[in-house]
Amino acid sequence: QINLPVIRQYVDYLVNEQNVKNVFVNGTTGEGLSLSIQERKQLAEEWMCQGKDKLDHVIIHVGALSLPECQELARHAAAIGAGGIAVIAPFFFKPTKKDELVAFLQKVASEAPEVPFYYYHIPPLTGVKIHVEELLDGIKARIPTFQGVKFSDTDLLDLAQCINKNETGQFEFLYGVDEQLLGALAVGANGAVGSTYNYLGRQTNLMLQAFAKPDLALAQKYQAALRKMVCKCPDFAFVCPGFGVAQTKAVMTFVSGIPMGPPRLPLVDASNEFIVKAKAKLDSIVWPDGD
16 A cells, blocks of 8 residues: 655655756656555645745656546646656557557647656557657647656667757757666767766766766766666566565665565565665775765
């Protein structure tokens, strides 16, 4: 079951300990697609409530397999004042062409006509491999609120082509593969959404600062340290390399002290072996700042 009272502590931890002031609610790590519509609404409301005057942006993922459910969640997000909404591609009956996907996204975005809209691109999980570069052509005419993409794929060529089409800088590209964020920044990504930022947000922000200076050598050291945490872990990967939702919950629990609880079936708890090895790995990381 969802644990609403813990969200207040969660917000304070992200802001005060990790210097993270933007959140993506009901996404992959939050198991949004395993939750009921009512649960997703409750979580969205709690994040908006507890984040008031503390968080800068709250983007709510409203994607689902059912178009009417997406639309209902989009209307709800707009009603509670979300800073943005995002939609994953349907992944059972899949769109196979750009126009099919855009038509679906447009039907959702139109239900929240004042809210910035993001496409959540994660082909390793959806199997929808329509290139984002192709998707961008004419999308602003179809979806006036289109703000950008949560780009959770390792295809940096596609991302680079998107950046080339974004000459006016009207779109945002938020990268979602934590272990190669620096590569995405190099081709032009201007933000990130990822699981590890829950407990390594402060170090990732230091990497972003180093890249912006620019101090590429320092940024590379941070990326190498961050990569050490998520690559070649002893349990399964949900976007390889890296580790899964249950493992992320376990790491966040022992790092933050906040009880993140178990995942919902069919996912199962991280093993005790994983937790022991993950603690040891985190303790062994030497950060450039000496922490």
